[in-house]
Amino acid sequence: MEKIKKTLISIGIFLASQIVVSTIFVIAGVMQGMDIKTAVNSTLGMALLISDLLTIILLLLLKFCRFKELFKKVPADVLLISIVFALSGMYAVEFLSSAFEIPNKLEEQFQALAGTISGFLGVCIIGPVMEEMIMRRVILKEIAKATKSMWWGIIISSALFAIIHLNPIQVVFAMPAGIFLGWIYCKTKSLLVPICIHIINNTISFILMSVGYESQLSLDSTFGVILLIVLILISTVSCIWIVRYYNKHNQEQELRQAAEAEPAKEPVKGAFEGNSYDK
Numbered sequence: 001m002e003k004i005k006k007t008l009i010s011i012g013i014f015l016a017s018q019i020v021v022s023t024i025f026v027i028a029g030v031m032q033g034m035d036i037k038t039a040v041n042s043t044l045g046m047a048l049l050i051s052d053l054l055t056i057i058l059l060l061l062l063k064f065c066r067f068k069e070l071f072k073k074v075p076a077d078v079l080l081i082s083i084v085f086a087l088s089g090m091y092a093v094e095f096l097s098s099a100f101e102i103p104n105k106l107e108e109q110f111q112a113l114a115g116t117i118s119g120f121l122g123v124c125i126i127g128p129v130m131e132e133m134i135m136r137r138v139i140l141k142e143i144a145k146a147t148k149s150m151w152w153g154i155i156i157s158s159a160l161f162a163i164i165h166l167n168p169i170q171v172v173f174a175m176p177a178g179i180f181l182g183w184i185y186c187k188t189k190s191l192l193v194p195i196c197i198h199i200i201n202n203t204i205s206f207i208l209m210s211v212g213y214e215s216q217l218s219l220d221s222t223f224g225v226i227l228l229i230v231l232i233l234i235s236t237v238s239c240i241w242i243v244r245y246y247n248k249h250n251q252e253q254e255l256r257q258a259a260e261a262e263p264a265k266e267p268v269k270g271a272f273e274g275n276s277y278d279k
Contacts, residue, residue, distance in 0.1 A: 003142070003145065003146035004142050004143065004146055006064055006138050006142050007138060007139045007142045007143065009062070009064075010059065010064060010134045010138045010139065011134070011139075011160070013055055013058050013059065014055050014130075014134055014164070017051040017052075017054045017055045017058070018051045020051075021047050021050050021051035021054065022040075022043075022044075022047045022051065024047075025039070025043035025046065025047040026039045026040055026043065026047075028043070029042060029043050040109075041108065041109065041112035042112070044109055044112050044113055044119070045112070045113050045116045045117075045118035045119035045122055046118045046122075048113070048118070048119070048122035048123070048127065049118045049119075049121050049122035049126055052122055052126040052127050052129075052130040053126055053130075055130050055134070056126070056129060056130050056133060059130075059133050059134070059138070064133075064137070064138050065133045065137045065138065065191075069137065069191050070129065070133075070191055070192065070195065071192055072189070072190040072191060072192055073190070073192065074188050074190045074192065074193055078188060078193075078242070078245065079192075079193060079196065081238050081241050081242060081245075082184050082187075082188060082193050082197065082238075082242065083193075083196060083197050083200065084234060084235075084238045085180070085184070085234075085235055085238030085239050085241075085242060086177075086180040086181060086184055086194075086197045086201075086235075087197065087200065087201060088231045088232075088234040088235040088238065089176070089180050089231070089232075089235035089239075090173070090176065090177045090180055090201060091231055092228060092231035092232050092235060093172075093173060093176040093177070094173050095219075095224075095227070095228050095231065096219075096228070097169075097172045097173060098215070098218065098219075099218065099219050100172075102168050102169045102172055103168050103169065104167065104168070104169045110209055111209075113206075113209075114206065114209045114210040115210045119206075120206060123202050123206050124199060124202045124203040124206050125199060127202065128195055128198035128199045128202055129195055129199075131161065131164075131198065132181070132185075132191055132194050132195045132198055133191070135157045135158075135160065135161045135178065135181075135182075136157065136181060136182060136185040136191060136194055137191055139153075139156070139157040139160060140153040140154060140156075140157040140182050140185065140186075141153065143156045143157060144186075150186050153182070153186075154178075154179055154182035154183060154186065155179070157178060157182055158174075158175050158176075158177075158178025158179045158181075158182055159175065159178075161174050161175070161177075161178035161181075162174040162175040162178060177201070180197075181194040181197060181198065182194075184197065184242075187242055187243075187246055
């Protein structure tokens with residue numbers, strides 16, 4: 001239990017922030033004459049934004065994550081390829097899941113968020129930062145340390161990432177998305193990379209939701225099948241590039257460390273030093 005203390009506290013902070021802030025906003029709405037359903041939908045964006053901000057502040061104050069970790073840089077080509085890898089893989093999964101009739105239990109709430117500034121900030125900016133801090137920086141890292149396995153950290157944090165969305169259609173997408181984001185975090189050692197990917201993905205979804213776009217693509221069409229194959233190929237090639245990059249990077253780092261650790265050799269008697277001969 002001690003080994004995953006931060007994980008339990010982080011989940012508690014997240015749940016408490018969501019429940020307390022949402023309850024306050026709903027009560028305020030009811031006191032203004034709204035029914036509960038209207039109060040929930042009309043205050044959802046602001047409640048989400050404030051609860052996410054509160055969670056981030058508490059995590060920083062408890063030093064579960066440091067502010068500078070949010071901006072740890074990686075090479076530009078690594079960031080770009082990581083975004084391509086994760087998004088192409090995630091959309092391939094979403095495309096596959098669209099072949100099944102998975103219910104969207106929160107469609108009405110999504111529509112309430114669409115087109116509002118607070119909804120945009122909560123869903124596209126603050127939400128991704130908060131979720132990556134909890135899921136990748138705290139939970140993944142803590143579980144990996146406790147189990148001594150990176151993959152247990154990735155899988156358990158991804159499962160929790162899926163569960164907190166509380167929506168069947170999002171759960172199906174969030175689990176593999178969490179695995180992509182977790183793997184990228186473990187490879188790059190930078191929280192900035194999954195945050196950028198998460199922000200881009202949520203922003204695209206938010207914009208499409210706001211304009212009422214509904215994809216007509218399906219696996220029943222030739223174009224749909226070709227697009228799925230292309231997405232899988234792009235994700236696979238990008239994954240191979242990342243693995244090769246970090247294998248090479250790690251080898252170079254090991255060689256550097258070995259060279260630095262090697263003790264300086266004493267000059268041998270009778271050897272030349274400069275222009276003189278030392279006997």
